[in-house]
Amino acid sequence: MPAPEEASTSRPSSPAPQEKPSFKALGLIDPLLEALQQLSFTSPTDIQTAALPHALEGRDIIGVASTGSGKTAAFALPILQKLWDDPRGLFACVIAPTRELAYQITEHFEALGSAMGVRCATVVGGIDEMSQAVALAKKPHVVVATPGRLQYHLENTKGFSLRSLKFLVLDEADRLLDMDFGPILDKILKVIPQERTTYLFSATMTTKVAKLQRASLSNPVRVEVSEKYAPLLLIRLLMRLRVSRRYSTVSTLLQYYLFIPLVQKDVNLMYLANSLASNSIIIFTRTVHDCQRLAIMMRTLGFPAVPLHGQLSQSARLGALGKFKSGGRKVLVATDVASRGLDIPHVDAVINYDIPTHSKDYIHRVGRTARAGRSGxxxxxxxxxxxxxxxRIESVTGKKLELWPTDKEEIALLRERVDEAGRAATNELKDQAKEGRGRKRRWDVGSGRDDRDRDDDVVEAGMPSKKSKKRK
Known part of the structure; x- marks a missing residue:
């Protein structure tokens, strides 16, 4: 198939800045303009300016932009505008990699479509299937789903299908494929109409995403917005030579590192928490065990921290996120389920307790702060x-991390209390594991395995999880 057209994103050579077009100038209808005004969206972001004209023309879109750039509105607005013209049946399906992101996308659709009476259904794991089947029976205009639970309802919910679908959106496409949802996406693509409009949005463009693009889009236009604008010919040359492009972080983000022995991570974390006591902080860990342990340890030491990971119930996950968003809790301890797509406006600092193995995961984690022009x-x-x-991270981002200054004497004074709180947290986790308090699935406290949502979603789709394959 022909290569996607590229929308030019290079800056003009003239030093005089060009004024951005307004939402009205981009061709949006009055109900959407009213909703945007109520939400205080005064002018379109770069990705919205680049994507909306092509989307309103009915083109398939490949959107590549850094996190926090306004991608959700870039695909929600043209869908809602087309829905205004033809409000019949199930109109659009948005597929997202995590449950929290799915709920956030639903909130965007409902807010932007408030004047139109848009009906949405969120279909994700961790929620009772029957209540979701009832919501689907009410004929929503937009379904926002994680792949596994969507496939479950396609196979098991009577009367539900995607045969009349007009729009398909694959949001955070690189994460969808990283989480081994490829086979499920293949099944879903087989049961939706060929005559549809497809939007594929991602913060990074990988070879897997390129393959998905070829399989699901028809003559798409590619729009790409980043901090550094490269001439179109250079972009094409880099693609032809298969030279890896640097992932960008926003200029308002200050990036530091702390070089410490492994055994001193906990005490240094508490030192930072004290230093940043008035700030809202997200602490990222690699494992569920450390996420839960650190949250308990910090609460013991007087910091009201809440954990967020994939082995909490869905109501607990949404509750933790709600407390942090509202400012009720200043510290969120999370695994990578919180690293993608979530729009939490006021995050002052991100602490990587565990350094991510993949550089692009670092990009998404630190993208939780310094959003929408703010510093972080x-x-x-x-x-x-x-x-x-x-x-490797410094090489990929093209930026050197600066050393964060510390006071060794103050850290030494904290060590005894922190060690004691750490032991108490470990013992509490062991007791919880023995009693199995309300957990559907118990995690092994000593395993230190990576947190993944994908096992739940793959099982829901009728496919064996990695665990069950190993047992066989």
């Missing part, structure tokens, strides 16, 4: 085992 800071713990990983 990230601090990454680097132990003797992480030097190569941080060098």
């Amino acid at each position: 800071k990230s601090i990454t713990f680097v132990t003797q085992y992480d030097v190569e990983l941080v060098q």
